[in-house]
Amino acid sequence: MTRIIADISVSLDGFVTGPDPGPEGGLGAGGDALHTWAFSDDPEDRRMLSEGTARSGAVVLGRRLFDVVDGPDGWNDEVGYGAAEVGTPSFVVVTSAVPERVRRADLDWRFVTTGLPDAVALARERARAASSERGKDLDVVLMGGGVTVRSALDAGLVDALVLHLSPVVLGAGTPLFTGAVPRTLVQRKVIPTSTATHLFYDVV
Template sequence: MTQVIADISVSLDGFVAGPNVALDNGMGDGGDALHAWAFSDDPDEQGLLEQGTNRSGAVIMGRRLFDIIDGPDGWSDEVGYGAAEVGRPPFIVVTSAAPTSVRLSELDWTFVTTGLADAIRTARERAEAASAASGRDLDVVLMGGGAVIGSAVAAGLVDILTLHLAPVLLGSGTPLFVDAPPRTLRQRSAVVTPAATHLTYDVL
């Protein structure tokens, strides 16, 4: 069964990017440390990364994250879901208006201008179609940014929340949750690797 999974790296003080985020500084000052686990040679960390990408039947992101990914210093053949070893699921971008051009034109982009719920609905349809075609369950993965994931959890649109907790204090930056309503989580797993602690919760 297709589920909606929010998956993001976060600092110990709750930030998903450092201060001064820009097209040429996509993770903000100090924010690259949040993703050290994803670029590690450690086999356990590489295994977790592979598990996460292999389950992706469709991937959702916000417009700011798309602009960074599609920018000149963004994804390439070596880095990102566009990399050959990872695969290329369809990408759904939540935005107020579609861009006039896309650098990563070889990837499957859909721009949804009618809100997050519609983006998730579109992504679920794509993931379910991919599941049927592949013969295995694939999920909708919300990869960020923080505002998209925070809003989706607050609205009850997420089934599973996975946090890759990096051992760093950024001090400021982009918070994952802002004025979030109360919500109960049930812990599924906690996996400790050299560069992060990986926490997975059912969102009730």
């Protein structure tokens, strides 16, 4: 069964970027520290990354995050979703306008201008198609940014939440939960590593 999984790195004080993120600023001041775990040699961190990308039949992201990952300092053959791990999934971008050009035209980008629920529905279709091709259940992963993940949680679109809690205090940036609709979470796993604490919840 295809599930909708929100999966995002967050600081101890609840931010998913540092101050001033953007295409040229990346994840903002200090924001790169949130993803230290993804480049770690810790075996458990490697397993988290491998298992997370292997389950991804489609990935949803917001336009601001797309502008970062497809920007001049964004993803390349060595750094990116699933790089050196698995074949890359479809990427569904929630946006008000389709970009005029895409730098990483080798990736399967789909742009949805009719809202987040439609983007998640398209991603579910893509994940189910990928599941049939690979012969195993694959999920939709909401990778961010923070507004996209929070909006999906608020709208009741998320089945599970995975937080990679990084041992860093950013002080400012993009908050994950400010003003969020109250939700009940059921804790399923907690995996501490040398660089992060990986938290797994079902959303009920």
